[in-house]
Amino acid sequence: MDSKFKKENYNKTAKSYYPKVPLFRNCLKAFLVGGFICLIGELLTKFYMQVFDMSQQEAGTPTVTTLILLSALLTGIGVYDRIAQFAGAGTAVPVTGFANSITSAALEFKSEGYVLGIGGNMFKLAGSVIVFGVTSAYIVGIIRYVFNQLVGG
Amino acid sequence: MAKMGRQSWTLNNAVYIEETGTSVGPKEGKGPLGSSFDKSYENLYCGEDNWEMAERKLLQDSIQVTLEKAGLKPQHIDMFIAGDLLNQNVSANYTARDMDMSYLGMFGACSTSMETLAIASQLVDAGAADRILTAVSSHNATAERQFRFPTEYGNQKPETATSTATGAGCALVSREKSKIRIEGATIGKVVDFGATNAFDLGSAMVPAAHDTIKRHLSDFGRTPADYDLIVTGDLSSVGSPILKDMLRSDGINIDAVHKDCGNLLYTSDQGMLAGGSGTACSAIVTYGHLLDEMKKGTYKRILVTATGALMSPTVIRQKESIPAIAHSVVLVREEG
Amino acid sequence: MDFFWAFVIGGLICVVGQLLLDVAKMDAGHVMSTFVVAGCVLDGFDLYDNLISFAGAGATVPITSFGHSLLHGAMEQADKHGFWGIALGMFQLTSAGIAAAILFGFLVAVFFKPKG
Incomplete structure (x- = not known):
């Protein structure tokens, strides 16, 4: 047997068969989607500052809350994971990714009950x-x- | 039974796959093999309340369809041999609960389809049972939840990842003459070449497939030319070329006859990354599509090598590597 | 201009995350944990506030800001109450986000089912 298929070399050999990771394309997608989520955050901040006469720091709370609500809803209707397969870190890094990880765990373990299922697995x-x-x-x-x-x- | 080499056997009597049944989820039903499955669901829940119940529903369907097609009742069956991917084999165990017959649960991860078929044919050959139902199942969402992440979690999967097939396949093994005869089997060894990437199970299972196919050909004194098709379970688009190159470096060329169930199950535009996997993958492709093709006469003799990755999420996080196994069964078309 | 920099800086932080995923081969959980620690350390050197005043939501929306807010709240209270203020203030600025995530996560789980 060819030595590249020997046990000690196998992992390296297997990696040479991997499709090339489209690094530039992945980064571009992460940049666009991640940037877009932050842009929505900025729009929300400006909205709360204008309409409710808040300071920038005060507007932070309703902004984050709104983003988390949107993320939880998108997770609930089964869309967030689809966007994430496209966007990678673009949806994982913003606070919406944090909300998705909580909501998705809660949803998934609902079948095991409210207390031990949702409550116990949310985090x-x-x-x-x-x-x-x-x-x-x-x-x-x-x-x-x-x-x-x-x-x- | 006749022992062949160290790991193989042929059957003394003529043992057949009397009938088969398959039941699949939405993506499999819409895939290129959709028309070869007996039953397919539009929704991943299959009309049930949760994923685990959906998987059991698929398994029950495949058994029911098999019995209906064979015109038999459960009391005509001596034994049920089944397995799946979930902890404690719950899909198989809970299905057996309602079947009122002797039951053997088996676990070989995605190799369970051929593991159960090999053992069933052996028991029928030996006269220990007249009719045995073998069935396996897997479900994309139950597997995601147990082995990876919650199904709605936004995790970007790499292109080397496979997608667990949703479905169940059942085969009725007996000495009733049918078009498909089980000729023999090669039972694999657990092989671990140190792969650690749980998002590339295809290449992790190649050394096991390589070992079993090579052993099979030597035990049976055959070459790939003796087969119209050598089909592997779920080596994916990453593992399949590695297997071919690995066997070629041993002077065994399977390029002309090799296919992979995981690559047959979906089209590339279905977004299934490197292809299908899961216990059901090799079962539904073999019991649905491949047996149809054999009955049509496309293939006369095929070697089905189902491959399984034998890890659990816990041991992977403990930095263990991924051991794998492969079992081969030879199926022959009976004329007349 | 605020919108432009929010988009660009937020996007660039995500690009760093993508590089950790694709080049360093980390999974999303490790990337998020690393970012939180990074945000906290940057705030330890008083750098993160500059980023926020420059990029606005581009710096507050990524999870790095969670680490920043944890430390920021802790230090604010430490100034007022001494050493134990660190423990007291830690969730001062972050509680809104955590509370919202728990509440909405729970409610969504009650009213929806996973789609697979």
């Missing part, structure tokens, strides 16, 4: 984001705090 995928966010914020926060005490006083 199956999104949990890691909160865990690593909180842990890193704690660590960076303590460093900043100690630094400020020593330098800023």
Whole structure:
């Protein structure tokens, strides 16, 4: 047998048969869809600032809430995963991806009941984001705090 | 029974696939082989409340259709041998609950179709049973949920990924003469070449298919030219060329006779990436399409090599590699 | 111009995510976790606020802003209440997003079924 098919070389050989990842096309799609979601976010922010006379920071809460609502609905009608197959990181990175990971887990485990199914599995995928966010914020926060005490006083 | 080499056997008596039945989901029904399936559903739920029940519905359908086509009642059947992809083989177990007959549950991942057929033919040959129903099922959404992510989760799959087929295939094995005779089988070994990419199961299963096909040809003293078709289960568009090259480097050329069930099941514009996979894939393609072609006379003798990846999500996350297995069954067209 | 930069910066952050998926071969869960940590660290150096004032929603919509908001809320409260403010303020700015995701996630699960 050809040595490239030997066990130790097999993984490398198999990869040479992979279709080439269309990196540029994938990045372009992620850029357009991700940028578009942020553009909607900006439109919503401006809308809330104008209509409800909010500051930019105040408008952040209704903006994020609206985006999450849209994402949850698109997940519910079975569209978000289709867009995601096209957009890749373009739909995973915005906060809508976070909402999709929560809604999709909740939907999927509905058949196992409301408490142990939906309740128990909602954070199956999104949990890691909160865990690593909180842990890193704690660590960076303590460093900043100690630094400020020593330098800023 | 006659043992052939170390891993194969031929049957002493004439054992046949008396009848088959297939039931499939929407994408399979709309695919290029759609007309060869007995029953197909427009909706992935198949009229049931959840994915797991939908898969059982497909499995029950395939059995019911087989019995109807054969004009038999459950009391005429001695044994039921079945398997699927879900934990604890629940689709098969819960289907067997309502069947009132001896039952053997088997797991060989996507190789279960030929695993059950090989064992059933052996038991009928030995006279341990007169009629055995073998059936397997898989469902895209139950598999996604168990092995990957929730079905609505926005995860971009790479082009090497396969799509689990939704469907079930059933074969009735007996000594009643039919057009399709089971000649023998080669039982595979578990082979692991260290593949770790769960989004490319095709190439992970190639070494197992290679091992079993090579062993089969040597045990039976045959060459690929003895077959009109050597069909693999679900090696995908990535794994199929690797298998051909790997066998060619051993001096075995299957280019002229090889096909892959996963590549036959869908057209490339159905968005199924590298092709179909899943326990049902080889079963519905073989019991539906390929047996039809044999009855028409397109193929006289075929070798069906069903391939299975034997991992679980837990051990993959623990950085284990993906072991695989392949089982081959020889089917022959009986004249007259 | 606000809209233009929101689009471009938001899009570029997603491109970085796509490169992590396709080149570094990470899965979406790892990319999201990495981005949250990155947002938090950038805020630790007071860099993320500059990005927000420049790109608006282009910086607040990507998940990096979740890490930024966690730390930001924590530091705001730490200024007022001392050390324990870090724990107290962590969810101050982020709770709206988490609460909305839980509420809408639950409601959608009640009224819809997965489509497969």
